[in-house]
Amino acid sequence: SEKRPKHCKTQYSLTRAQRVRAAMFPETLVEGEAAMAVQSPPSQPSNVQRLAEPSQLLKTAIVHLINYQDDAELATRAVPELTKLLADDDPVVVNKAAMIVNQLTRKEASRRVLVQSSSMVAAVVRAMTTAVDMETARCAASVLHSLSHQREGLNAIFKSGGIPALVRMLSSPVESVLFYAITTLHNLLLHQEGAKMAVRLADGLQRMVPLLKKSNPKFLAITTDCLQLLSYGNQESKLIILANGGPEGLVFIMRNYNYEKLLWTTSRVLKVLSVCPSNKPAIVESGGMQSLGQHLTGSSQRLIQNCLWTLRNLSDAATKQEGLDGLLQILVTQLGSDDVNMLTCATGILSNLTCNNSRNKTLVTQFGGVESLIHAVLRAGEKEDVAEPAVCALRHLTSRHQDAELAQNAVRLHYGVPAVVKLLGQPHYWPVVKATVGLIRNLALCPANQAPLREAGAIPRLVNLLLKAHQDTQRHASSAQQTYQVPDGVRMEEIVEGCTGALHILARDPINRGEIASMQTIPLFVQLLYSYVENVKRVSAGVLCELALDKQSAELIDAEGASAPLMELLHSNNEGIATYAAAVLFRISEDKSSDYRKRVSVELTHSLFKHDPAAWEMVSISIHLWLSRLSAYTINMFHLFRHNL
Template sequence: MEYESYQMSNSMNGYSHRTHSRNGGMDEYMMQEHIDSMNAQLSSTRAQRIRAAIFPETLEDGTSDGLSLSMPSTQFVNGQPTAVQKLSEPSQLLKNAVIDIINYKEDAEITEKALPELIRLLNDDDPIVAGQAALILHTLAKKEASRLALSTPQMIQALIQAISNPRANDETRRGIAGVLYCLSQQKQGLLLMFKGGVIPLLVRLLDSSIESVVNYSLSTLHNLLLHIEQAKLEILRCGGCQKMVGLLNSTNPKFLAILTDCLHMLAFNNEEVKIIIESSNGPQQLLRILELTDYEKLLWTTTRLLRVLSVSPSIKLVMISKNSVHILEKQLYDPKSLRVQQNCLQILRNLSDQAVKLENLDSLIQLLIELLQTNDLITVSCSVGIISNLTCNNQYNKMAVVQSNGVNALINTVIQGHDKEEILEPAICALRHITSRHSHASEAQDAVRHVNGLLPIVDLLNPSLYSWPIIKSTISLIRNLALSPNNLSVLRETGSIQKLAQLLVRSHQELQRQQPNIELIDNYIRMDDILEACVSALHIIAKDQQNRIIIRDLDCIPLFVRLLYPPSNVAIQRAAAGVLCELVNDRLCADIIEQQNCTQKLTELLKSNDEGVATYAAAILFRLSDDKPYDMKNRLSQDVTTALYRDEHLMTNHYGLANGSVGGSYSNPYRGTPPPIHDVPTMNYYASEGAGGSGLGSLMDNQVLVGDRDMMQASPRSGTHRQTPPSSHNNPQMAAWFDTDL
């Protein structure tokens, strides 16, 4: 810049010399004065530019030393900012930081010096003086430096003493509650308050008639719950949970969001708190909030709390009775956020095993089927879990799924989620439910084939890739699908018979190793369950002549015969007798069966207490006696007649065994199709405070009610249900629920 001024000065001096030569000394004098003024102006503009960039507060009204700031810059560097301009921003930041440090130190020092006097005034006998001191402390606590200076044990004890004073007025209480809230925003303050015994005081303040005091107290308790693990037990000991539930009738959405979050932290993995909330009418209040509010954060905290509560069996029933399913369904149509939608789905999944008897769920089922097409893992796993539970033992819901194109959606879910067990298992269970025991079951069985779903299902019979619960449910589904004659050839082509035979042999070998103590696998599956499932599925598949040939060639018949003997349980005996009853229709298979020397055992089974076993044994013996001498056939006929006609009326009504049907030629006494695998609700895996688990299925002809452990047995002969105490085999110990905060 000095170089520029110098060049300009020289130029002007040259001009002045020429002018002087023409016009005289007066013109030269005036020109020199103008040049000196311009040089001074340029020099002042440079200094002012620097001052304006780095210390703008030193300028007044945009001028300095009488010079205008409108003077244009003399520096141009190809349109780029100059060095002064680059320096201006960091210099301002540095200056502000220095000022903040000075102010911070001053705030802390002033507060520290004033603290003894403020404590004295806070405990003054005059309520007005104490109130003013509390307000001053509240003002100081809003600043970080002052707040650190106030975080002392003496200050905490003074606050407790002042607010506990019966003469304390509303102003004092409001100010002290505000101070405690400000102190709770720092770790040091939280620790001092917890150790100083502030929690009982805060719980008492929840009863205050002053709204701001209640707000401050709850917010402070919320911060303690968030950051001090031991605070939960102290709050419960002081009865804080009951008082919080009593505040749910508030109409302030932001207050309710903090309140429900506090209750969530208290109830998480704590059955005692859930009981307290239930007894205090908490679930009803939460459902009311859910129905009335549209504040997203409150919806999220409320549904998160309900997700935790909905695991409790008693709270499930309360929520269902209060129309919770339809309230939650409304939230799914226009969710405020994905996290709210996920919470609602998880609550519905937790409730769905108890909601199976509800009516008018068609719209919900349709919505759930649509949600199966989303890309969110939690949404899909919850939706398919709800469908699985709602279709358990509910013919109407089964038909609703089939009529809503649910078969296609479920098959696509199986294909898309082939590597995600939390999706696979409920999807297979849902397909198992809708393919049996309702008027559209055959339509569902054929629909699986129409959408090319048989091969993906059979591919799941791979123990090296999938868990035993999935394999067990898949075997049950294949058994149901085999009830459709049109599926038998496709099942044969997919290699299902070979895979079932491999699983049959493997499960039998494992059982032999485990005897006499049968172990649980994957927490609740037993190998005899897998064995029974395989035999039951092969029983239905063996209705096809070509399938019988494959089973015969796989050398499975000796194993079926062996399963008629102990230590096999009655269910396995019944399944083995059933498959032999089908295989005996093939002459070569009948010869192999007879070569196993099982006639005596079959004769013993005629007297079995299980009518299904006795009926199957009779059918096998009749078929084996076709080419026997008349005396042997007649003697066998008498034995069978004596054994089977213990209940003639039952036999006539259910099996068509009228007098004279037992005779020389073979007539299958088990008319009709053996019952399909009954619906079994997935284990509440689906009922968890957070995420999922796995399904539970019984592969015997048992009916598990829509509950976790109630078992019903269906007699193959009578076709009616009678309740029996669940055995240890039929009722394996369920996996424990666990809390998961998503």
């Protein structure tokens, strides 16, 4: 009770300056003194209390400034001596000097002083290279690692020959040295001009690729990022990675790790390598398609995007790969995405994987791929990067596999016919047009699709395209130019062949046949019999074969002078061409004189037995009777008969 009044008395006897000092700088109180108790409520602090915290911050800043200055002065005085000690012949001296320098780099002020001394940085590099003990190498590598976080430090390391030295450290058995070396090199590759070339010249890639066998995910993430920085845009680097087993190591990481950053950096390297013709098959053979596919359902969008682009690049080399069932199902699901990049990749991959692979075609059809692809086409609009691969995939699904007819029907049932035909309209992006023409041909193979295709306006669009493409080929053929620009990589001869082939299948329907003939197409088809492209001859003979079933069209074909080229085509080595030519000749000779029919009979007989004169003599009498029963409907029998002979 006596102490309390005394204490209060002491408080009140303090001057105002002393009370302010006690509140703002309590550490300055003399031992035995007590800070004045707070008398105002917490919600309404006094002015002195408001100033207390900023005052403490100011004091701390001043202390730091004093210490910073002290650190800088200390380092400035120590650098010359430490530089000499790092070059000493005694390994123990070098070790102690390296340890001191390493300590100095932990403070910003002294680190800045060290960076400004090129002789010091060079001495550290030399000490790291010549170190006979691992501790010296570790300290020196740690110093360079610390310096590499500043632009001046990166430049100093680069100019001091630090890159070759750091590359050599990548063979160190000490994990910490490895970490410092790869991290410092990573910083150099990111921010120092000329570092990439220096690392390549120092055989950095040859040292980095084997590091993919390490197990630390964070270390691997830095290593793979270095590989990406070195290989991007540099074909030689890609080949070095391949020669050192890079694809296998990268695929192994994608298959066995779940650290997102590592998976992302690894997928970036694979994306770069996937455009290299040499690396592509190596990645596929290492199981790259399956390993990348397993990350398409994760939560990391950046990883999914990289995996999709890489898969798209690889997919044309993976058409014979097995075990892609799961990937195909995921891709069909992703066709429902609103992301254009995802849609572009998914359609592109499906287009490639269904090319000449009947199993994949069947699987995608069974997974509902036809409907999803049609919806993708509808959403694509004028986005050619989506429309072209989507239509190509549909073209593949509607041909040559056990469920092809199911796919042909599915396009119609999911209202895809009008959308497909619409793609033939202006403006023409020729890769899309080429794919669409092929798809229409496949759809026409299904009798139930013939009327919907006609109603959607497929025939006039195909005829107009055919005329345009043929005019282009004629113009280029007659011009003096030796070469001409191929629009979007598609030759007009391909469009001529595709349109004629589609019209050939459409002409199997009597109504379609009449519409095709009514558009004055017969003169053009006859002209195409003279084409230098064998496939164009085949499809033009094929469409004439169908049109000739109508007597009026047969007369028009004859009036256009088709007999001469057809007689010539009878002797073609191409079975299809000769067979179609024979059928057309028979149809147009039905109303001719007996002499003309006899001449045709002789030509046909010679064509059939040109390789077997004895057989020709044996059947020359009966062949005319056989030919009199020949019609366009028995064309396949004729083909088999001729082939078997």
